[in-house]
Amino acid sequence: MKLGKHLINLALFKLGATRPSCGPLKVQWEITYHCNLRCRHCQIWQIPAEEIKKNTLTLDQQKRILDDLAANDVGHVSFSGGEMFLQKTVYELIAHAKSLGLKVGGNSNAFLINPEIAEKIARSGLDMLYVSLDGDNAVTHDAIRGVPGAFDHVFEGVANLKRAAPNIGTFFNMTVNATNVGQINGVAQRAREAGVDGLTVEITNTFDKYSPNPELILARERYPILREQIRALMRGYPDLLPHQEDYFAEFETYLTQPERLYAYRCAAGYITAQIHPNGDFYSSANYERVEPVG
Numbered sequence: 001m002k003l004g005k006h007l008i009n010l011a012l013f014k015l016g017a018t019r020p021s022c023g024p025l026k027v028q029w030e031i032t033y034h035c036n037l038r039c040r041h042c043q044i045w046q047i048p049a050e051e052i053k054k055n056t057l058t059l060d061q062q063k064r065i066l067d068d069l070a071a072n073d074v075g076h077v078s079f080s081g082g083e084m085f086l087q088k089t090v091y092e093l094i095a096h097a098k099s100l101g102l103k104v105g106g107n108s109n110a111f112l113i114n115p116e117i118a119e120k121i122a123r124s125g126l127d128m129l130y131v132s133l134d135g136d137n138a139v140t141h142d143a144i145r146g147v148p149g150a151f152d153h154v155f156e157g158v159a160n161l162k163r164a165a166p167n168i169g170t171f172f173n174m175t176v177n178a179t180n181v182g183q184i185n186g187v188a189q190r191a192r193e194a195g196v197d198g199l200t201v202e203i204t205n206t207f208d209k210y211s212p213n214p215e216l217i218l219a220r221e222r223y224p225i226l227r228e229q230i231r232a233l234m235r236g237y238p239d240l241l242p243h244q245e246d247y248f249a250e251f252e253t254y255l256t257q258p259e260r261l262y263a264y265r266c267a268a269g270y271i272t273a274q275i276h277p278n279g280d281f282y283s284s285a286n287y288e289r290v291e292p293v294g
Contacts, residue, residue, distance in 0.1 A: 033052045077102050137183075
């Protein structure tokens with residue numbers, strides 16, 4: 001039933017509709033701006049504590065948002081931050097979303113996932129977790145993440161989670177920048193060694209609170225390294241990648257001519273949407289606020 005509504009929704013979009021007939025397939029929800037790392041490609045950790053508190057909803061408010069998502073036929077909600085496991089209500093939110101029939105994912109730096117936290121995650125019913133890994137060694141990853149020991153915590157956290165809940169899908173996510181562009185295949189090898197289910201790769205975002213330190217922006221002279229790494233990645237690790245080749249082909253377009261990516265109508269709001277910690281609902285991470293359907 002829900003799938004049928006989404007197929008109709010997407011068909012109407014292709015025919016020119018400008019207002020969705022149901023909620024998007026997937027919603028990414030930043031449930032907190034609170035973060036325990038100091039990443040050089042993200043400025044969330046610099047948000048003052050009073051602003052974090054002001055923008056944090058109560059558990060009842062958060063549950064009502066999940067109720068609205070389910071009522072509008074959203075199929076998948078993915079929690080992030082900041083660091084999602086710094087939000088004390090996250091386990092209850094995961095469980096509530098599951099009770100509503102939603103598939104539930106999350107994005108984490110894994111720093112906090114000790115055996116006790118891993119057990120809480122297992123009991124919550126989480127379906128999948130994406131863990132950030134931004135280098136194939138501790139020197140690179142820790143320098144990007146801004147906290148010593150972050151690299152080791154990635155693998156400890158994943159191991160703890162796999163022991164507590166082997167049924168939860170675990171994935172690494174790499175954010176590519178000028179510092180780590182030559183380590184894409186090294187990260188893929190680390191993913192294989194860790195026994196995770198897959199690897200996602202993205203280019204460092206360059207807008208709003210995600211703006212990176214200038215030295216991380218990938219300069220043109222390093223594009224050949226990016227191309228070589230992507231070719232080797234597609235040859236050597238296809239079993240780990242959910243991405244198609246066309247996805248990687250757009251990396252340089254994003255860096256040099258991002259306006260070309262708007263040559264076609266954007267399906268944001270139909271396929272994906274984003275929620276901020278204060279409950280504001282956006283069609284995409286470009287922060288065009290919209291009113292939810294319903």
